[in-house]
Amino acid sequence: xxxxxxxxxxxxxxxxxxxxxxxxxxxxxxxxxxxxxxxxxxxxxxxxxxxxxxxxxxxxxxxxxxxxxxxxxxxxxxxxxxxxxxxxxxxxxxxxxxxxxxxxxxxxxxxxxxxxxxxxxxxxxxxxxxxxxxxxxxxxxxxxxxxxxxxxxxxxxxxxxxxxxxxxxxxxxxxxxxxxxxxxxxxxxxxxxxxxxxxxxxxxxxxxxxxxxxxxxxxxxxxxxxxxxxxxxxxxxxxxxxxxxxxxxxxxxxxxxxxxxxxxxxxxxxxxxxxxxxxxxxxxxxxxxxxxxxxxxxxxxxxxxxxxxxxxxxxxxxxxxxxxxxxxxxxxxxxxxxxxxxxxxxxxxxxxxxxxxxxxxxxxxxxxxxxxxxxxxxxxxxxxxxxxxxxxxxxxxxxxxxxxxxxxxxxxxxxxxxxxxxxxxxxxxxxxxxxxxxxxxxxxxxxxxxxxxxxxxxxxxxxxxxxxxxxxxxxxxxxxxxxxxxxxxxxxxxxxxxxxxxxxxxxxxxxxxxxxxxxxxxxxxxxxxxxxxxxxxxxxxxxxxxxxxxxxxxxxxxxxxxxxxxxxxxxxxxxxxxxxxxxxxxxxxxxxxxxxxxxxxxxxxxxxxxxxxxxxxxxxxxxxxxxxxxxxxxxxxxxxxxxxxxxxxxxxxxxxxxxxxxxxxxxxxxxxxxxxxxxxxxxxxxxxxxxxxxxxxxxxxxxxxxxxxxxxxxxxxxxxxxxxxxxxxxxxxxxxxxxxxxxxxxxxxxxxxxxxxxxxxxxxxxxxxxxxxxxxxxxxxxxxxxxxxxxxxxxxxxxx
Amino acid sequence: xxxxxxxxxxxxxxxxxxxxxxxxxxxxxxxxxxxxxxxxxxxxxxxxxxxxxxxxxxxxxxxxxxxxxxxxxxxxxxxxxxxxxxxxxxxxxxxxxxxxxxxxxxxxxxxxxxxxxxxxxxxxxxxxxxxxxxxxxxxxxxxxxxxxxxxxxxxxxxxxxxxxxxxxx
Numbered sequence: 023x024x025x026x027x028x029x030x031x032x033x034x035x036x037x038x039x040x041x042x043x044x045x046x047x048x049x050x051x052x053x054x055x056x057x058x059x060x061x062x063x064x065x066x067x068x069x070x071x072x073x074x075x076x077x078x079x080x081x082x083x084x085x086x087x088x089x090x091x092x093x094x095x096x097x098x099x100x101x102x103x104x105x106x107x108x109x110x111x112x113x114x115x116x117x118x119x120x121x122x123x124x125x126x127x128x129x130x131x132x133x134x135x136x137x138x139x140x141x142x143x144x145x146x147x148x149x150x151x152x153x154x155x156x157x158x159x160x161x162x163x164x165x166x167x168x169x170x171x172x173x174x175x176x177x178x179x180x181x182x183x184x185x186x187x188x189x190x191x192x193x194x195x196x197x198x199x200x201x202x203x204x205x206x207x208x209x210x211x212x213x214x215x216x217x218x219x220x221x222x223x224x225x226x227x228x229x230x231x232x233x234x235x236x237x238x239x240x241x242x243x244x245x246x247x248x249x250x251x252x253x254x255x256x257x258x259x260x261x262x263x264x265x266x267x268x269x270x271x272x273x274x275x276x277x278x279x280x281x282x283x284x285x286x287x288x289x290x291x292x293x294x295x296x297x298x299x300x301x302x303x304x305x306x307x308x309x310x311x312x313x314x315x316x317x318x319x320x321x322x323x324x325x326x327x328x329x330x331x332x333x334x335x336x337x338x339x340x341x342x343x344x345x346x347x348x349x350x351x352x353x354x355x356x357x358x359x360x361x362x363x364x365x366x367x368x369x370x371x372x373x374x375x376x377x378x379x380x381x382x383x384x385x386x387x388x389x390x391x392x393x394x395x396x397x398x399x400x401x402x403x404x405x406x407x408x409x410x411x412x413x414x415x416x417x418x419x420x421x422x423x424x425x426x427x428x429x430x431x432x433x434x435x436x437x438x439x440x441x442x443x444x445x446x447x448x449x450x451x452x453x454x455x456x457x458x459x460x461x462x463x464x465x466x467x468x469x470x471x472x473x474x475x476x477x478x479x480x481x482x483x484x485x486x487x488x489x490x491x492x493x494x495x496x497x498x499x500x501x502x503x504x505x506x507x508x509x510x511x512x513x514x515x516x517x518x519x520x521x522x523x524x525x526x527x528x529x530x531x532x533x534x535x536x537x538x539x540x541x542x543x544x545x546x547x548x549x550x551x552x553x554x555x556x557x558x559x560x561x562x563x564x565x566x567x568x569x570x571x572x573x574x575x576x577x578x579x580x581x582x583x584x585x586x587x588x589x590x591x592x593x594x595x596x597x598x599x600x601x602x603x604x605x606x607x608x609x610x611x612x613x614x615x616x617x618x619x620x621x622x623x624x625x626x627x628x629x630x631x632x633x634x635x636x637x638x639x640x641x642x643x644x645x646x647x648x649x650x651x652x653x654x655x656x657x658x659x660x661x662x663x664x665x666x667x668x669x670x671x672x673x674x675x676x677x678x679x680x681x682x683x684x685x686x687x688x689x690x691x692x693x694x695x696x697x698x699x700x701x702x703x704x705x706x707x708x709x710x711x712x713x714x715x716x717x718x719x720x721x722x723x724x725x726x727x728x729x730x731x732x733x734x735x736x737x738x739x740x741x742x743x744x745x746x747x748x749x750x751x752x753x754x755x756x757x758x759x760x761x762x763x764x765x766x767x768x769x770x771x772x773x774x775x776x777x778x779x780x781x782x783x784x785x786x787x788x789x790x791x792x793x794x795x796x797x798x799x800x801x802x803x804x805x806x807x808x809x810x811x812x813x814x815x816x817x818x819x820x821x822x
Numbered sequence: 823x824x825x826x827x828x829x830x831x832x833x834x835x836x837x838x839x840x841x842x843x844x845x846x847x848x849x850x851x852x853x854x855x856x857x858x859x860x861x862x863x864x865x866x867x868x869x870x871x872x873x874x875x876x877x878x879x880x881x882x883x884x885x886x887x888x889x890x891x892x893x894x895x896x897x898x899x900x901x902x903x904x905x906x907x908x909x910x911x912x913x914x915x916x917x918x919x920x921x922x923x924x925x926x927x928x929x930x931x932x933x934x935x936x937x938x939x940x941x942x943x944x945x946x947x948x949x950x951x952x953x954x955x956x957x958x959x960x961x962x963x964x965x966x967x968x969x970x971x972x973x974x975x976x977x978x979x980x981x982x983x984x985x986x987x988x989x990x991x
């Protein structure tokens with residue numbers, strides 16, 4: 023396929039966004055005059071006729087656009103040309119919320135989810151276009167703003183497709199139905215006599231055809247059918263789903279034209295660099311900005327308001343230096359002196375947080391009985407045969423997302439109306455937080471979604487967006503908040519430090535009498551100071567949903583206090599749980615003298631649908647899915663392990679000092695197995711080869727499934743081998759890539775991805791590749807060297 | 823006024839001579855294709871060419887580039903609207919995920935290929951290890967660099983006798 027996709031993430035992004043917004047809400051709007059929708063978007067975004075805009079720019083054209091003079095004035099002539107190109111179609115006609123069609127046949131499809139590298143701005147429109155019957159080269163992808171009318175836009179939990187596949191299909195089917203109804207009325211035939219194919223509606227008997235463009239105006243006058251009333255395609259008739267189409271956004275990226283949050287430029291804008299409290303919850307006691315104000319370019323120094331604990335996802339106070347350019351803001355901040363107040367009892371406890379001591383406490387806790395969250399049979403009365411019993415404790419440190427683009431957002435606040443441009447995974451949450459912050463109606467808040475330079479869960483929290491809003495209001499000018507790398511590392515929402523304990527007794531070639539415990543600071547603690555243990559949904563992330571056929575099982579957790587901001591990180595608690603379980607199964611296999619994959623297959627047991635809710639864990643949450651099509655299926659687990667072993671040949675003999683390790687994890691309704699081959703010589707580790715096999719059901723955009731698996735393997739390398747966040751006196755000790763390293767190209771082995779061909783309901787893709795990687799690496803190290811690494815990162819023991 | 827050649831155009835900038843080139847490009851020249859990643863020369867996201875050599879613009883004061891030629895991702899194409907072979911190879915291999923580091927990656931790769939159109943794995947690793955990609959696009963970067971190298975060889979071989987310049991970074 024060779025489609026021409028107009029890239030949404032170009033300099034014309036903002037105009038595009040506004041255009042779509044207007045079109046999708048005001049199908050009957052004329053080329054002049056305001057309407058209710060545009061009135062509240064922002065005072066600075068005016069509706070103009072395309073003709074007047076283009077005349078003003080010395081270009082020609084016709085139609086309707088919404089145009090932000092603030093933004094466009096900051097753009098180069100090249101970007102004006104892009105606006106002209108993006109607007110070159112005739113007037114567009116709405117067919118539902120997600121699709122508009124121009125008379126020239128161009129179809130615009132909204133991507134309403136947040137793009138952070140996972141390729142969702144291709145996959146969502148691809149699904150809609152398939153159901154619509156569109157020709158991909160005639161599709162233009164348009165990025166949505168944050169707006170409840172699109173349904174959920176919370177881009178996390180690998181949910182965009184696994185929870186909304188049929189919703190997206192319905193959006194395409196609605197538009198297709200309207201086109202078919204329009205064609206039937208033109209031909210005076212029954213709708214059941216027409217079909218849609220390749221951008222046309224066809225009357226089957228006569229083979230008469232009308233193009234989408236020819237039908238658009240008429241179709242747009244029809245009532246939008248109810249989404250439950252439209253027929254979906256038979257999957258065997260998919261033309262785009264499951265195929266590698268041309269990806270949206272790639273050309274803009276390779277030309278350097280893609281717009282990320284840090285790239286927003288507005289006239290009269292100030293850049294803010296913020297000194298934040300080193301300890302969570304501390305307040306500004308006093309500050310001296312005399313030297314700061316002497317730095318050329320510094321315009322204002324503004325203390326951010328104090329925020330009470332719990333921290334929530336809001337800003338953490340501090341002092342902001344605002345300047346006319348980024349460098350002046352950072353230089354001014356270097357001259358700032360701030361005294362912090364940590365007298366609050368809770369803050370004082372945070373100031374005494376030491377990870378070294380804290381981890382010992384976690385280990386101690388999981389080595390004692392805890393609160394039972396799942397029980398089968400009876401592990402209490404069993405007398406373990408020591409010779410056949412394996413018992414181990416595994417730990418991982420705090421981790422940071424370290425997305426290449428640090429957090430950034432730009433805000434304009436004027437007359438109780440607010441417009442932001444932000445790199446967020448959760449634009450509707452941003453809208454709500456901003457409305458609360460300003461005490462205004464959410465309708466008066468416009469959230470423009472830029473591309474994100476990586477996110478990995480960090481950018482679901484909009485603290486940085488609210489910072490920009492607070493400062494823009496205070497200074498009365500547009501403000502862009504830019505975090506330095508040091509800000510990003512020291513003020514993150516970390517993946518929790520954790521300890522997992524496992525104990526089981528070998529019985530021939532499998533095991534039973536299984537006890538496992540976990541303790542870590544729960545994400546709930548950032549919202550509720552009394553939250554001390556994982557929620558039921560967190561316990562469902564590869565812990566109490568353990569899929570093994572066991573007669574005796576006890577899953578337990580412990581209460582702990584939380585002293586830093588913790589948050590969602592790619593795969594969340596699956597990371598530590600899969601590391602522990604994957605390591606422990608390997609230890610059991612070694613003890614039982616069977617291959618690791620055999621131990622997995624034996625423990626998974628007979629073919630069955632696994633329902634932890636009926637096996638002692640009634641609070642089980644299957645990643646929000648209750649549907650049978652997402653049931654936990656031991657056959658799929660075993661099949662993906664077998665596919666991995668077949669493709670990787672990880673059970674074949676290795677050279678001396680080399681070894682294979684494998685593991686498996688189910689997460690976000692996908693099944694993933696991983697194998698790694700390493701060499702260990704003189705305590706120097708070399709990772710030679712990595713494989714991932716995934717059953718994610720229908721793979722909508724196969725190349726992006728592959729790229730996510732590749733990325734998960736590299737992130738697994740970084741996480742297992744080299745990175746950790748440590749805290750001393752409540753202060754994060756790391757600051758940049760030198761002390762929070764990330765895998766580099768010379769550390770990257772050969773990577774192989776094996777995608778199971780499946781027509782099952784689509785599972786998650788962004789996260790599931792990650793969890794099994796860590797134990798596959800440490801298991802390989804054991805099989806190469808005899809060194810069992812239970813405490814990450816590996817570089818505490820081996821040179822990497 | 824500080825003068826330099828930027829993407830083939832002569833420009834004069836009225837900025838503090840200590841300002842890193844990165845911020846002069848992004849904030850003053852509105853060339854936002856060059857990215858901030860670390861501010862310390864650790865990640866390579868800000869890589870540009872200075873007289874053909876790759877440098878980290880986040881730690882290079884603008885005064886250092888006075889009178890010299892700076893090329894950014896916006897000026898990497900061999901002609902206007904024409905992609906550099908590195909960009910073509912990046913596109914053909916669907917290298918970018920989030921894309922944020924890729925301008926720096928491509929600038930580093932172009933500088934490597936300008937000197938060596940047939941780099942070994944080890945030469946690629948040595949040259950590219952200053953550029954971090956958190957999304958994990960390294961295998962595709964390696965493949966794209968080799969492919970771009972072949973494309974550059976083909977172009978250079980096609981035009982050896984004309985005296986025209988071949989593809990340069």
